[in-house]
Amino acid sequence: MIEWIESVLGLTIQVGTVYLLASLGEIYAERSGVLNLGLEGIMVMGAALSFIFTLAYGHLAAILISVIAGILMSLILAVMAVYMRLNQTVTGLALTMLGLGLSGFLASPEVRKVILLALNPSLPESLLAIQEAPKLPEIHVPLLSGLPIIGCFFRQNVLVYVSYIAAPLMWFILFKTRPGLSLRSVGENPAAADAMGIDVFRVRCLATMISGGFAGLAGAYLFLGFQPFWQEGLTAGKGFIALSLVILSTWNPLRAILGAYLFGGVEVIQYRLQLFGLGALSPYLLAMLPYLAAIAALVAVSIESVRKRIGVPASLGIPYSREE
Amino acid sequence: MPPKIETRFGRIRVERRVGYGRLYSISMTLLSLALAFLVVALILTSLGLDPIKAFQVIFGVFTKPSLLLESIKQSIPICLAALGLGIAFKMNFWNIGAEGQIYMGMIASTGIVLLHEYYGFFYEWMVMPLMFLTSFLLGGAWCLIPGALKARLGVNEILPTLMLNYVAILIVDFLVHGPWRDPKGYGFPLSIPFPEYAKLNIVLGDPAYTGLLLSILGAAAAFFLLEYTRPGFEIKVVGQSPAVARYAGIHVRSTILLGSFLAGGLAGIGGLSIVSGIIGRLRPGASPGYGYTAIIVAALAGLNPWVIVAVSIFFGGLITAGGALQMSMGIPKAAAQMIQAVIFLMILVGEFIKRYKVTIERPRVDEE
Structure with a gap:
């Protein structure tokens, strides 16, 4: 029984870390005040780049490149939206x-081959065509990883520990x-912040870049830490589910932990x-669960928001301009 | 006070342009299209691919009659979904769910065909009208879910419409892997091929012609609704300001419900045009993102129904070119999707340049 709980909990943490x-x-x-709906695209780019760069240069370079690419992509959003x-x-x-x-x-076999050879001409032929990359190794924290049940929190790869911190x-x-x-x-209240001498545009630009960096990291984790074989569009809406999760967590990083593991x-x-036995019910119907849960979460929060007025950032989605 | 950004070279000023002509607007859109192709050329060149050859293939699509017909065929679901989006966006209802609504339309039309083929439910001449009716209803119902959530509970529609795309795609996967699988299909996840009476080839025998007629009829209907009817007017007022709409005595909730239903219904008919016009059966991934392309089309066409028809043929051509690029140059099919996205981004930048004037004031020497 304990083994079963541990395996479920361990897997929950692994999936939850993406979110x-x-x-x-x-x-x-x-x-x-900036809604980054590009999350899904940045994550899938992070996954694709970490695939290519792991084969060429290894894990560390891959993770760094994914984060940098995420920041650059969100910079496009920041310039255009802010x-x-x-x-x-x-x-x-x-x-x-x-x-x-x-x-x-970029990750399609034809183009990937060109990129890989340009990055690292000494790569063996066998690596040019494969659809997978080595997974991030698990790191066992001494003592803690031996604990029953909660030990599985400490038998994870490095990016999971990054998320804990x-x-x-x-x-x-x-x-x-x-x-x-x-x-x-x-x-x-951007106008008030502006009057106080805060550079609204710069703060929003930076915040958007932070979101891009983390989305790139999430993409790299999704590929390297969870599912290290490439298929087109492998994020399958996980970025959008993360967006619903942000609302569910009422824009609070600590509550986001609970929501992500949920x-x-x-x-x-x-x-x-x-x-x-429920497998007979068809995997396709079961695969709808996360999306339906996300909708349910959005509905639940909106009902509550009517009642309690939870802290929705008041100017979310509204571009700031000094003219008006 | 307009925002100013101080740089080393001077002061960048951004000012709102006070009105601009139609000619200016069109030329700016064309300029952003040209910019988009420049960006694509840069990406292709940096990967050692010949952009000029690629563009010859892309624009060659519109000169060969057979490929032009294929482009028109591909444009039908895009056009119908974009017409629906035009209505939704006019209402300020951010329906990102056209893809899912297309899939529901495919389910409805296939369901009718299967009912008739397996159980002989209807007369043969009834099948096609019933397919239209049910695909419109099911697509509309699929969009009515987020519509009702917004109207009743105030749930923002963006994420629910997105989520329902994935759900709809999974329903199709379930059906063609399970109960709707062709018994003679060697286990492949496909429905039975549609019989002739369920295919869109009434005019001149090619689905492209019937489809084009369908697109034009759809555009006329959307245009008439928005310009000459009371509900259309109410949809536009709700989009501009729900407060004004309420003040004017418009029932905002039911307007949102109606608008979202119509938007989804048009996308549903787009789904019909895929299964009975383009593919001729239901299979997983039957829409390679027509519903997302439709968003770009609606934005590029400025939500004008007539322009949507023309712009969707251009994008149908791009999708057709994706296949041609793969065959002639070995460029992966995802390139077409990438080109679409670059065009989308550049058009948005073009919107900015249209609306604002950017000037750089050089610092004068006597100030130093």
Whole structure:
């Protein structure tokens, strides 16, 4: 029984980390008033780049490149949505389409071969055609990993540990420090923040870049830490689920941990039900669970928001301009 | 006070342009299209592919009659979905779910065909009208879910419409892997091929012609609705300002429900045009993202129904070119998707340049 719980919990953490990493950055962007709907596209780009660069240079370079690519992609969004004041929904969607198209293009066998040879001419022929890359190794924390049940928290790869540290740290910065206060005030009332001498455009631009960096990291983790074989569009809407999760967590990094593991759990239940007799119910119907859960979460939060007025960043989605 | 960005070279000023002509607007759109192809050329060149040859293949699509017909065929679902999106976006309802609504339309039309083929439910002449009716209803119902969530509970529609895309695709996967699989299909996940009476080839025997007629009829209907009817007017007022709409005595909730239903219904008919016009049966991944392309088309056409018809043929051509590029140059099919996204981004930048004037003031020497 304990073994079963441990395996389910371990898997829940592994899936949940994808959502956690992606939503941590997005919380910053949305708290500053920018909806980064490009999350899905940035994640899939992160996955594609970490695939290519792991084969060429190894894990560390791959993760770094994914994060940098995520920051650069979100910079496109920042310039267009913050400085040019274009509609954030449409711009973010365009970015997602770009990520899906570009990742499919770059990681397709024909183009990938060209890129790999350009990056590292000494690669053996066998690596040029494979669809998978080595997974990130698990690191066992001494003593803690031997504990029953919660030990599985400490038998994970390095990016999971990064998420353990990042979540409380990002909560602390957002709620307990001056830069965090500036960021929240820009999202609540940009005109007032501007009058106080905060550069609204710069803060929003930075927050968007943070969300891009984390989305790139989430993509790299999804590929290297969870599912290290490439297929086109392998994020399958995980970026959009992370966006719903941000709302469910009411823009709070600590609550995002719970939400991420909840959604991770929903996915794991889906795998487990397939193993039981319910597998006869068709894997395709079970695969709907995460999406339906996301809609249910959105509905639940909106009902509650009517009642309690949870802290939606007041200027979320509204471009700031000094003219009006 | 317009925002100013101080740089080393001077001060960048961004000012709102006070009105601009139609000619200016069109030339700016064309300029952004040209810019998009420049960006694509840069990407292709950096990977050692010949962009000029690639563009010859892409634009060659519109000169060969057979490929032009194929482009028109590909444009039908895009056009119908984009017409629906035109209505939704006019209402400020951000329906990103046209893809899912297309899939529901495919399910409805295939369901009718199977009912008739397996159980002989209807007269043969009834099948086609019933397919139209049910695909419109099911596509509309699929969009009505987020519509109702928005109207009743105030749930923002963006994420629910997106999520329902994945759900609809999975329903199709379930059906063709399970109950709707062709018993003579050697186990492949395909429905039975559609019989002739369920195919879109009434006019001149090619689905492209019937489809083009369908697109034009759809555009006329959308145009008439938005310009000459009361509900169309209400949809536009709700889009501009729900507060004004309420003040004017418009029932905002039911307008949102109606608008989202019509938008989904048009996309549903787009789904019909895929299974009974393009493919002739239901299979997984039957729509390679027509519903997403439709968003780009609606944006590029400025939500004008007539322009949507023309622009979707251009994008149908791009999708057709994707296949041609793969065959003649070995460029992967995803390239077409990438080109679409680059065009989308550049058009958005073009919108900015249309609306604002950017000037750089050089610092004068006597100021230093």
